[in-house]
Amino acid sequence: MRRFLIWSALAVVIGLAIAGGGYWAYWNFYARFQPVTVARNQAEIQRLLDELSWVSEGGGGQPLYIIGYRDSAASQRYEREETEKLRAGGVEVRVVVFARPDREGQALSTGAERATVAELWLSRDWSLYQRWTATPAANWTAAGIPAADGNLARSAVVDASRTFVEKLTDLLRDAGVPTGYPLVIWRDREGFMKACACSDARSWAFIRDDFDAPDAVVPAALDEPGDPVPPGVAGPAAPGSLPYPTLPRIPPVDGQAAPGQPVPPAGAPGTPATPPRATPTRPSQPTAPPQPTQQEDTTFF
Numbered sequence: 001m002r003r004f005l006i007w008s009a010l011a012v013v014i015g016l017a018i019a020g021g022g023y024w025a026y027w028n029f030y031a032r033f034q035p036v037t038v039a040r041n042q043a044e045i046q047r048l049l050d051e052l053s054w055v056s057e058g059g060g061g062q063p064l065y066i067i068g069y070r071d072s073a074a075s076q077r078y079e080r081e082e083t084e085k086l087r088a089g090g091v092e093v094r095v096v097v098f099a100r101p102d103r104e105g106q107a108l109s110t111g112a113e114r115a116t117v118a119e120l121w122l123s124r125d126w127s128l129y130q131r132w133t134a135t136p137a138a139n140w141t142a143a144g145i146p147a148a149d150g151n152l153a154r155s156a157v158v159d160a161s162r163t164f165v166e167k168l169t170d171l172l173r174d175a176g177v178p179t180g181y182p183l184v185i186w187r188d189r190e191g192f193m194k195a196c197a198c199s200d201a202r203s204w205a206f207i208r209d210d211f212d213a214p215d216a217v218v219p220a221a222l223d224e225p226g227d228p229v230p231p232g233v234a235g236p237a238a239p240g241s242l243p244y245p246t247l248p249r250i251p252p253v254d255g256q257a258a259p260g261q262p263v264p265p266a267g268a269p270g271t272p273a274t275p276p277r278a279t280p281t282r283p284s285q286p287t288a289p290p291q292p293t294q295q296e297d298t299t300f301f
Contacts, residue, residue, distance in 0.1 A: 033200060033202045033203040033206065034203070034206055035184075035194040035195060035196040035203065035206050035207065036175065036176050036177045036194065036195055036196070037192050037193070037194050038172070038175045038177065038192075038193040038194065038195055039175060040174060040175040041171040041172075041174060041175055042193050044171055045168065045171050045172070045175075045185070045193065046193070048164060048167060048168055048171075049065060049185065052096055052164055053096075053120070053121040053122070053124055054094040054095060054096045054124070055094070055095050055097075055120055055124050055125070055126050055129045056092060056093060056094045056095065056126060057087075057093070057126055058092075058126075059087060059092050060092060061087075061090040061091050061092045062090065062091055062092065062186065062187065062211065063091075063092050063094055063186070064086060064091045064092065064093055064094065064184065064185070064186040064207075065094050065095075065096055065184065065185045065186070066078065066079060066093060066094070066095050066096065066182050066183075066184055067096045067098070067165065067168070067181070067182065067183040067184075067185070068095075068096075068097065068181040068182040068183065069097060069098055069099065069100050069109075069181065070097065070109075070113050070116075070132070070133075070137055071137055072181045072182065074181060074182060074198070074199040075181050075182035076133065077201075078182045078184075078198055078204065079093075079095065079133075079182075081204075082204055082207075082208075084217045085208060085213045085214055085215070085216070085217055086207070086208070086211060086213050088213055088214050088217050089208065089211035089212055089213025089214070090211065091186075091211050091213065095129065096164075097117055097120060097129075097161070098117060098161035098162055098164065098165045099113055099114045099117045099158050099161060099162065100162075101162050110137075111142075111147060111148070111149050112140050112141055112142035112145075113137070113140075113142075114148040114149065114155075114158050115142045115145045115146065115147050115148045115149075115154070116128070116132055116140070116142050116145060117148070117157075117158055117161055118146075118148040118151075118154040118155075118157040118158050119142075119145050119146070119154075120132075121157050121160070121161060122154075122157060128145075168183075169183075172195055175195070177195045177196075177197060178197045179197060180197030180198070180199045181197070181199060182197075182198050182199070183195065183196075183197055183198075184196045184198050184207060186207070186210070188210040189210065189211075194210070
């Protein structure tokens with residue numbers, strides 16, 4: 001009986017350890033990367049999203065908001081790798097940028113960054129955003145953009161972007177969404193609001209699944225065959241190569257047909273007759289060799 005109790009207790013301990021390990025593995029490798037369905041403060045969050053200024057490449061479809069700051073490497077990587085996939089799933093990607101406030105007297109943003117954020121919130125210029133993100137942050141000078149520092153109106157726009165992010169993160173934290181960037185907010189096919197602090201790439205697949213977006217986008221030039229190239233016309237050149245030169249037509253040689261024209265049969269009307277090739281004839285008798293003659297002291301041949 002004692003042995004039975006010992007083995008029973010040991011089995012219970014092993015079972016609890018296996019169950020605990022399985023739950024930890026499920027949470028660590030899957031559950032913690034799932035987006036959070038926002039069940040609280042939906043109206044306040046939606047009102048903030050409707051009032052903010054965002055930039056987009058265009059295209060209709062279900063809106064998806066990506067909120068981040070310029071120096072966030074995770075935000076730049078998410079936009080670079082996932083934007084085209086989401087657009088292929090019928091999503092309109094809307095990007096929201098803000099300038100981080102100072103922390104303990106240390107500035108977390110530059111004057112050029114604050115000027116660009118203010119300009120993007122006012123003009124919503126997508127081409128400006130593309131130029132900004134394509135330039136290294138250390139090399140961006142915001143040339144031609146009015147400065148936000150010392151400008152009351154543009155400084156207020158920069159402060160408005162910070163106030164928006166502060167209110168949004170407070171509402172999402174109350175709904176169980178952790179703080180992290182990029183912060184992605186969207187609605188699924190059933191209309192439920194979801195949010196994700198998608199700093200880890202393992203969270204991105206859940207967003208694509210909600211829109212049936214592909215896991216990879218193949219360029220159209222590689223996926224779809226083009227029209228056949230007619231004879232005599234140069235095909236498309238490879239990217240970055242020089243175009244094939246247009247050469248003049250080569251004139252035909254006397255007695256030959258021009259390139260690309262059929263050769264008419266012999267004896268056809270209108271065809272000039274070709275004279276037969278002459279055959280050399282041999283002499284009837286061989287020529288006699290020269291005979292030596294003697295003139296004075298020298299013999300010549």
